[in-house]
Amino acid sequence: MAAELVPNKKVILKNYITGFVKETDMELINSDTIQLKLPEGSPGMIVKNLYLSCDPYMRSRMSKHDEPNYVSEFAAGSVITGNGVSKVVYSGHPDFSVGDFVWGMTGWEEYSVITYPESFFKIKDTDVPLSYYTGILGMPGFTAYIGFYEICAPKKGEYVFVSAASGAVGQLVGQFAKLMGCYVVGSASSDEKVDLLKSKFDFDEAFNYRKEPDLNATLKRYFPEGIDIYFENVGGAMLDAVLLNMRPHGRISACGMISQYNLEKPEGVHNLMHIIANRIRFKGFLIFYYYHRYYEFVEKIIPDIRQGKIKYVEDKVEGLENGPAALISLFKGLNVGKKLVVIAHE
Amino acid sequence: MAAELVPNKKVILKNYITGFVKETDMELINSDTIQLKLPEGSPGMIVKNLYLSCDPYMRSRMSKHDEPNYVSEFAAGSVITGNGVSKVVYSGHPDFSVGDFVWGMTGWEEYSVITYPESFFKIKDTDVPLSYYTGILGMPGFTAYIGFYEICAPKKGEYVFVSAASGAVGQLVGQFAKLMGCYVVGSASSDEKVDLLKSKFDFDEAFNYRKEPDLNATLKRYFPEGIDIYFENVGGAMLDAVLLNMRPHGRISACGMISQYNLEKPEGVHNLMHIIANRIRFKGFLIFYYYHRYYEFVEKIIPDIRQGKIKYVEDKVEGLENGPAALISLFKGLNVGKKLVVIAHE
Numbered sequence: 001m002a003a004e005l006v007p008n009k010k011v012i013l014k015n016y017i018t019g020f021v022k023e024t025d026m027e028l029i030n031s032d033t034i035q036l037k038l039p040e041g042s043p044g045m046i047v048k049n050l051y052l053s054c055d056p057y058m059r060s061r062m063s064k065h066d067e068p069n070y071v072s073e074f075a076a077g078s079v080i081t082g083n084g085v086s087k088v089v090y091s092g093h094p095d096f097s098v099g100d101f102v103w104g105m106t107g108w109e110e111y112s113v114i115t116y117p118e119s120f121f122k123i124k125d126t127d128v129p130l131s132y133y134t135g136i137l138g139m140p141g142f143t144a145y146i147g148f149y150e151i152c153a154p155k156k157g158e159y160v161f162v163s164a165a166s167g168a169v170g171q172l173v174g175q176f177a178k179l180m181g182c183y184v185v186g187s188a189s190s191d192e193k194v195d196l197l198k199s200k201f202d203f204d205e206a207f208n209y210r211k212e213p214d215l216n217a218t219l220k221r222y223f224p225e226g227i228d229i230y231f232e233n234v235g236g237a238m239l240d241a242v243l244l245n246m247r248p249h250g251r252i253s254a255c256g257m258i259s260q261y262n263l264e265k266p267e268g269v270h271n272l273m274h275i276i277a278n279r280i281r282f283k284g285f286l287i288f289y290y291y292h293r294y295y296e297f298v299e300k301i302i303p304d305i306r307q308g309k310i311k312y313v314e315d316k317v318e319g320l321e322n323g324p325a326a327l328i329s330l331f332k333g334l335n336v337g338k339k340l341v342v343i344a345h346e
Numbered sequence: 347m348a349a350e351l352v353p354n355k356k357v358i359l360k361n362y363i364t365g366f367v368k369e370t371d372m373e374l375i376n377s378d379t380i381q382l383k384l385p386e387g388s389p390g391m392i393v394k395n396l397y398l399s400c401d402p403y404m405r406s407r408m409s410k411h412d413e414p415n416y417v418s419e420f421a422a423g424s425v426i427t428g429n430g431v432s433k434v435v436y437s438g439h440p441d442f443s444v445g446d447f448v449w450g451m452t453g454w455e456e457y458s459v460i461t462y463p464e465s466f467f468k469i470k471d472t473d474v475p476l477s478y479y480t481g482i483l484g485m486p487g488f489t490a491y492i493g494f495y496e497i498c499a500p501k502k503g504e505y506v507f508v509s510a511a512s513g514a515v516g517q518l519v520g521q522f523a524k525l526m527g528c529y530v531v532g533s534a535s536s537d538e539k540v541d542l543l544k545s546k547f548d549f550d551e552a553f554n555y556r557k558e559p560d561l562n563a564t565l566k567r568y569f570p571e572g573i574d575i576y577f578e579n580v581g582g583a584m585l586d587a588v589l590l591n592m593r594p595h596g597r598i599s600a601c602g603m604i605s606q607y608n609l610e611k612p613e614g615v616h617n618l619m620h621i622i623a624n625r626i627r628f629k630g631f632l633i634f635y636y637y638h639r640y641y642e643f644v645e646k647i648i649p650d651i652r653q654g655k656i657k658y659v660e661d662k663v664e665g666l667e668n669g670p671a672a673l674i675s676l677f678k679g680l681n682v683g684k685k686l687v688v689i690a691h692e
Contacts, residue, residue, distance in 0.1 A: 067590055070623040235618065254622050268614010272581065276600050276630035277416040284622035 008034040010079045010109030011323050016064040020262040021331065025062065026080065026324035034111045036090050043093050045117045047086035049106050050346065052320075053134035054327045054339040055168075058082055059261040070286055080108040080323075085123070085133045087346065093117040101126060103133040108323055110343060121294060125302055135338035136305065136312045137298060140168035143255050143287045144231075145297045148176045150290075151253035151283050152229045156181040159223055161242065164233035164258060165206060166193040166313070167330075168338035173231045174203050175310050182229070185222045187238065189333030196336065200311050215241035226250075234259040236267040243271035243280075252282040262331055313337030354380040356425045356455030357669050362410040366608040367677065371408065372426065372670040380457045382436055389439050391463045393432035395452050396692065398666075399480035400673045400685040401514075402579075404428055405607040416632055426454040426669075431469070431479045433692065439463040447472060449479040454669055456689060467640060471648055481514045481684035482651065482658045483644060489601050489633045490518035491643045496636075497599035497629050498575045502527040505569055507588065510579035510604055511552060512539040512659070513676075514684035519577045520549050521656050528575070531568045533584065535679030542682065546657050561587035572596075580605045582613040589617035589626075598628040608677050659683030 010029050017025045038044050061074045074080055084106040088096050096102065096117050104120030106112045114120065123133055135141060147169070148154060160177040162170045165186025174197065177184040185205040186197045197206035205222050212218040219227070219241055226247035232239060235257025242252070260266040275282055304310040315335045317326045323341045330339055356375050363371045384390050407420045420426055430452040434442050442448065442463050450466030452458045460466065469479055481487060493515070494500060506523040508516045511532025520543065523530040531551040532543045543552035551568050558564040565573070565587055572593035578585060581603025588598070606612040621628055650656040661681045663672045669687045676685055 067620075239618070254618075256622065257619055260619060266616045266619060268616050269618055270612045270614050272585070272600075272615055273603055273606060273612060274630075275628060276602065276632065279630050279632055279635070281630075282621060282628040284620075284625050284627075286622065286625055289625070 005033040005035055006111070008032045008110050009320050010107060011320060012079055013062055013074045013076055015076050016073065017062050018264055021059055021062060021328055023324045023328060026327075028321050028324075032109075034113075036111065038090060038092050038113070041092070043117070045088050045093055045096050045114045046090040047102065047106060047112050047114055048089050049084050049086045049108075049110060049112060049343050050101075051085040051131045051134050052106075052108055052323060052341040052343060053083040053138065053140075054323075054330055054335070054341065055082060055140070056256050056258040056261060056330055058327060059331065081105055082108065083134060083139050085130050085138075086112070086120075091117070096120070096122065101130055101133075103138055108320065108341075110320070121291075124295075125298065128302065128305060131314060131316065131340055131342070132305070132312065134340045135168045135314060136172060136310070137302070139287060140338065141172055141301065142290070142294055142297050144169045144172035144176060145301065146287060146290045146293070147231060147253045147255050147285060148173050148229075151285050152231065152251045154180055154182060154229055158182050158228035159225060159247070160184045160229045160231070161219070161223065161227045162186045162203075162231045162233070163209075163238050163242075164188070165197050165203065166201075166337060167233065167335070169255065170231070170233055171197075171201050171313065171337065172310070174201050177229075178202050178204075179304075179309070190336075193336055196313065200313065202311075209238065216244050219245040229253075232257065236260055236269070240269050240271050243269070243274040246274060246278045246280050248278045250278055250280045252280060254282065254284045255287065258331065315339045316342050318342045351379040351381055352457070354378045354456050355666050356453060357666060358425055359408055359420045359422055361422050362419065363408050364610055367405055367408060367674055369670045369674060372673075374667050374670075378455075380459075382457065384436060384438050384459070387438070389463070391434050391439055391442050391460045392436040393448065393452060393458050393460055394435045395430050395432045395454075395456060395458060395689050396447075397431040397477045397480050398452075398454055398669060398687040398689060399429040399484065399486075400669075400676055400681070400687065401428060401486070402602050402604040402607060402676055404673060405677065427451055428454065429480060429485050431476050431484075432458070437463070442466070442468065447476055447479075449484055454666065454687075456666070467637075470641075471644065474648065474651060477660060477662065477686055477688070478651070478658065480686045481660060482518060482656070483648070485633060486514035486684065487518055487647065488636070488640055488643050490515045490522060491647065492633060492636045492639070493577060493599045493601050493631060494519050494522045494575075497631050498577065498597045500526055500528060500575055504528050504574035505571060505593070506530045506575045506577070507565070507569065507573045508532045508549075508577045508579070509555075509584050509588075510534070511543050511549065512547075512683060513579065513681070515601065516577070516579055517543075517547050517659065517683065518656070520547050523575075524548050524550075525650075525655070533580075536682075539682055542659065546659065548657075555584065562590050565591040575599075578603065582606055582615070586615050586617050589615070589620040592620060592624045592626050594624045596624055596626045598626060600628065600630045601633065604677065661685045662688050664688045 088100040101123040102120040197203040232254040236259040434446040447469040448466040543549040578600040582605040
């Protein structure tokens, strides 16, 4: 007997785009259905998506790539994919059971068929909000953890600068740096976020870069001794100004450059000579190559979350139909904290 | 009784400059004299300069620095300084004796007073040409050694690209890479140099970048599998093209960016996102922080030089009066091999 068909709303990418992404580049499709069962013997699973993560890197998947890229393009005309928190509603895989909460690469749709369940993390700690697994306990939080502790190799007392500091990654990096005894300054795109950085996340200082006409002068004001560690999230003009202010042996870790993703040609960075003059290590990294250490991270950070030692701010929108606008808000700097889309609560 | 005064020709920097350096920015002064003796009890020494090294970084010392730089400016109106090979003619220092050959930071003049002899290296092996200590056995050679073996962390079989490959540093890097079993391609600014790279220095391939309208396409032709290691000597457009062609886990070591030194504003580099996408480590270094390991380097390389396993090409000019033109030739790419000025042979 065939399983029942249920409706399955989804958001698709209509066509590959260039320039700034618009809501009309995506479309909500209401007409699809799905059968919540896989053929006998299939090792896949079907998940009900609860929370969808809006992440800057997703923009690069919306353009046709001329050069090979670390993530493939979305399939034009097909559902957008991204990290999400989901509940298993059907499983043909021995490691996953119906009712399990998981996170991993899912679709922007109500239900997704997961062909390789092994690529998902099972959520073991459910006493914290499940939505946290799109952010502080998911890919962005783990990015902050590896990027700061591993790539930046910080030492107590060092001067740390974080751009996009109120975002999903930046807010964590700043708090990690403070816990280590560093001096931490963050930049963000609004006064509201600047307040949040100082009042909630305990940054020593923060500034609204949109109000600073000369970023080099701004950085000199906040870092009269220079910057030891720059956690790079934005690229472009900010990176150029940072390069002028790095201290000898400075470290730059780069996991993203959000200011560049919507440009047809990335901005030029002019001050790379300072990498030589100050013997800087500029290291790019991709978090999924560290995923074998993910549970180590959760074990370390979750007590601090429970005890309130580490704070976290989410910016949630409800409803798949609001997904496209939510994603775009990232690139306009309109999100305050981790942006995510709530599809269902359970 | 006062010691005899001897003539001491010198080359001075007339004024701080912007833009492309010209011969008239420097001047030969014929009127100076020097007494070849220091006051009783002085720990300094006086050296007779034999060979003066022309090095790209010297250009940056000719401009007034807006931002702190790893080397100070020359003193406008005073003698130009740089690495040179010299003979001690007076010593108040217990470690140096009259007749010793040394190399270190000296003046572009016939005789120099050295206030801190400790900053000089004594030349122990004199069976090779003394001029080699401006290049293969001096700062550039040691730069190639540390930059390649230490900063690039090469492995047998890797794909290596060297820019400014026939220069003092590049020719060594290429040969080190070949000795390690790497595939090596070099770029240079003339067909003559390209021939030299392939016929003398054993590069697998080489190209004249001035004949290549699309450096990205050129690199794809020579590196269909991509580049593991880029030894950066030039910066600018070449770096931008290289970034498009790096392999995952690629390493870029940077000790200089000669294409940028004469520009009022350095070129923009647009493809830094590839540092993230390919998890590249881009590391700047300054060789003088490694000088405590200099003799280790000499001991390793000198047998290979004696046995002809490592080749070396110099481009010498005779006479201090030809120093300014010699230095400028570097930035025009007119030198073929290590550029140096011969002041005296002994």
